[in-house]
Amino acid sequence: AQTVTQSQPEMSVQEAETVTLSCTYDTSESDYYLFWYKQPPSRQMILVIRQEAYKQQNATENRFSVNFQKAAKSFSLKISDSQLGDAAMYFCAFIQGAQKLVFGQGTRLTINP
Amino acid sequence: DVKVTQSSRYLVKRTGEKVFLECVQDMDHENMFWYRQDPGLGLRLIYFSYDVKMKEKGDIPEGYSVSREKKERFSLILESASTNQTSMYLCASCSGGSPQFNYGYTFGSGTRLTVV
Numbered sequence: 699a700q701t702v703t704q705s706q707p708e709m710s711v712q713e714a715e716t717v718t719l720s721c722t723y724d725t726s727e728s729d730y731y732l733f734w735y736k737q738p739p740s741r742q743m744i745l746v747i748r749q750e751a752y753k754q755q756n757a758t759e760n761r762f763s764v765n766f767q768k769a770a771k772s773f774s775l776k777i778s779d780s781q782l783g784d785a786a787m788y789f790c791a792f793i794q795g796a797q798k799l800v801f802g803q804g805t806r807l808t809i810n811p
Numbered sequence: 812d813v814k815v816t817q818s819s820r821y822l823v824k825r826t827g828e829k830v831f832l833e834c835v836q837d838m839d840h841e842n843m844f845w846y847r848q849d850p851g852l853g854l855r856l857i858y859f860s861y862d863v864k865m866k867e868k869g870d871i872p873e874g875y876s877v878s879r880e881k882k883e884r885f886s887l888i889l890e891s892a893s894t895n896q897t898s899m900y901l902c903a904s905c906s907g908g909s910p911q912f913n914y915g916y917t918f919g920s921g922t923r924l925t926v927v
Binding site: 704735743745798802804 | 844846851852853854855856859869899901903914915916918920921
């Protein structure tokens, strides 16, 4: 069974600085997709970024980028120029084929002004 | 703007009550899901449905059932609510088939259920 592990329950960063959230996963498959979701206090889950496992190039979305290390089964999220609106729970998630999304435990990110 | 709507944002029920959590999506999605979110455990899948009148157990189905009589509506039922079912419940949906399936899900805003 696939598993996703986020080893940092909480992280904090100063506004305008860079922070990296860690995620590792376990699978025997070679074709799959990885996601980072953001859940602000409003509770609405928002898709931040998506990575296809067959692509070696790391995905980027404005200030958000990932470091995808397929051999190490690692998928970290880097947030550059952190803003107060980035404060949220962040979930790493994995999906393979037509299977269900599997989520990590979440990391609560605090932005210090 | 596409939407997944959960009927209640907060709900308080008594132990032993039968509880219905409703979810409606307006995107004509084939697939719908119910997750439970608890601190330190992330989101865990309770049940999902790939089509009308079809359901599959997720990772933690015990104490729950579901109903999908129409494509747009997926209901989660707590047959006899217990205090250990106090949690946040999230509904989600997505299109069927690859690659749409692998663009992730659209989520509702959650129902925070307290069982007393």
